[in-house]
Amino acid sequence: MRSPTRPATSAATSCELDGMLLADYPGPEAQIFYAGQAAPLFFCDTVELVNTLLRPEQVRKMVAVYVQDMGQADWERPRGDWIDAQTALYVLGSKRHGSMGPT
Template sequence: MMPAFRTRALSLGLTAAALLAGCGEKSAQTATLAPAEIETGTACVLDGMLLADYPGPKAQIHYAGQEQPEFFCDTVELFNTLLAGEQARAVRAVYVQDMGQADWEEPRGHWIDAKAAFYVHGSKVHGSMGPTFASFAQRADAEAFAGEHGGQVLAFGEVTKDMVDLRGGALHDSHM
């Protein structure tokens, strides 16, 4: 039989080892959740459009059990996917571009947590699929954009399914 102090020491040692192992696992997990950058051939998961060829904010979802994120050429597609009733996959991270920093015509980088972002809905400025949600890290940037281009500033949780119709520009194109 082991003395009580040795049993406690062994127990503490195993607990410390488990915590350290968990920390290493969490660090590796966090590293895989970093936003991926758009490359020349990066395509939208829904329609195959090359992201680098179109203006406006882009988005990406990192799903559990999937090594690479799925990209979207427009924030409307992102919200439509996230708000779909049949969405059953576990989401580990969601990123959008901060249009307060990125170039609207050729957005690169400037990824931010989509759930912490502010969105301008209903502006006159269009993204790759027509009307879009302009995404911003700072509320002040979103309000300035809305002041210049129209629209309403919303938090992530205020976007509803009826706002994310994927027919996009086709609804507003009188030439079709």
């Protein structure tokens, strides 16, 4: 299956869970493409993404999940640099904060 195109965020892109504008906050962001949806749902940090993925009521088929490669992106203003969330490496215990604190 071909992965969907990873769209860029804009000043108006908001978080699916709380409506926060992604452009207003530092740190890694994430997106999920669900089957049957043309556009992804965005998340303002990786903690929100992981919490969404682990919810037991999550029954929609996911086509792709992306996070930002923070080795490439600017932490204060991350734009683009999307990578497959399944192949990304995650750091636990960093002192860097994202939109909701530790991420």
